[in-house]
Amino acid sequence: MRGALLGRDRIMSAAAESAGEFSAAEIEAGRRLFAGEWNFLSAAGSLESLPPMAGPEVAFAGRSNVGKSSLINALTGRRALARTSNTPGRTQELIFFGRGDVGGAGATGRPVVVVDMPGYGYAAAAKSKISAWTRLIHDYLRGRATLARVYLLVDSRHGLMAADERILQTLDEAAVSYQIVLTKCDRIAASELAERLASVQTQLKRRPAAYPIVLKTSAQTGAGIAELRAAICRLLQERG
Ligand SMILES: Nc1nc2c(ncn2[C@@H]2O[C@H](COP(=O)(O)OP(=O)(O)OP(=O)(O)O)[C@@H](O)[C@H]2O)c(=O)[nH]1
Numbered sequence: 580m581r582g583a584l585l586g587r588d589r590i591m592s593a594a595a596e597s598a599g600e601f602s603a604a605e606i607e608a609g610r611r612l613f614a615g616e617w618n619f620l621s622a623a624g625s626l627e628s629l630p631p632m633a634g635p636e637v638a639f640a641g642r643s644n645v646g647k648s649s650l651i652n653a654l655t656g657r658r659a660l661a662r663t664s665n666t667p668g669r670t671q672e673l674i675f676f677g678r679g680d681v682g683g684a685g686a687t688g689r690p691v692v693v694v695d696m697p698g699y700g701y702a703a704a705a706k707s708k709i710s711a712w713t714r715l716i717h718d719y720l721r722g723r724a725t726l727a728r729v730y731l732l733v734d735s736r737h738g739l740m741a742a743d744e745r746i747l748q749t750l751d752e753a754a755v756s757y758q759i760v761l762t763k764c765d766r767i768a769a770s771e772l773a774e775r776l777a778s779v780q781t782q783l784k785r786r787p788a789a790y791p792i793v794l795k796t797s798a799q800t801g802a803g804i805a806e807l808r809a810a811i812c813r814l815l816q817e818r819g
């Protein structure tokens with residue numbers, strides 16, 4: 580397949596592959612960023628109750644039950660920092676987490692805040708709740724100047740779905756940088772995972788604010804977690 584790529588596509592593909600790789604030093608910097616004591620900072624059910632903007636934030640968004648809270652627990656090494664559940668609709672507010680030690684200073688010397696978001700596409704909740712969450716999610720994503728990147732989680736078994744369209748549109752329109760992270764990779768065969776990754780990356784080509792590399796993770800096995808930490812660390816360094 581790779582041999583079939585020609586010219587610009589081939590160069591782009593090579594650049595994308597190298598940008599998706601991390602040196603041992605970057606993996607270590609990512610580990611250090613997420614080591615230490617992570618704590619709950621605050622929760623916001625409305626725009627008015629958002630904490631004041633301070634250091635850079637990275638937010639985890641995606642369909643209900645895709646594994647946002649589980650991934651945050653895997654990143655921070657705390658099994659029950661973010662609340663997880665088998666039932667969709669577990670996280671019902673924007674939840675802010677930070678490092679308790681050294682003010683949470685990361686590689687840039689500034690604290691990084693991790694934001695767990697309510698899921699979308701959950702039809703069983705009350706209509707009024709769904710519309711309130713939807714408004715909160717979209718307002719936060721559009722209006723938060725300190726938001727360094729959104730990690731948009733996608734179940735590796737399903738790929739991008741119709742329910743993801745609205746958030747992709749908001750992020751592209753607001754020019755908020757986002758990266759797709761495949762979750763639950765322990766649930767599918769390696770060959771299927773490679774196909775899903777390629778097809779999602781192809782779908783992103785026409786998305787202006789999407790980072791072209793898709794990450795693969797499993798909160799269950801820990802696969803891809805060190806790379807996601809390194810990616811966040813690199814992002815913070817690039818932002819300066
Ligand atoms: N096999 C497997 N299951 C996972 C993984 N990550 C999450 N899960 C399971 O998926 C379910 C949902 O996980 P959550 O982390 O609560 O999902 P969420 O996206 O935060 O859900 P909402 O807050 O309801 O939007 C739970 O039963 C988790 O145990 C994973 O990497 N592998």
Ligand SMILES: [Mg+2]
Pocket residue numbers: 647648649662663669670695696698
């Ligand atoms: Mg959750």
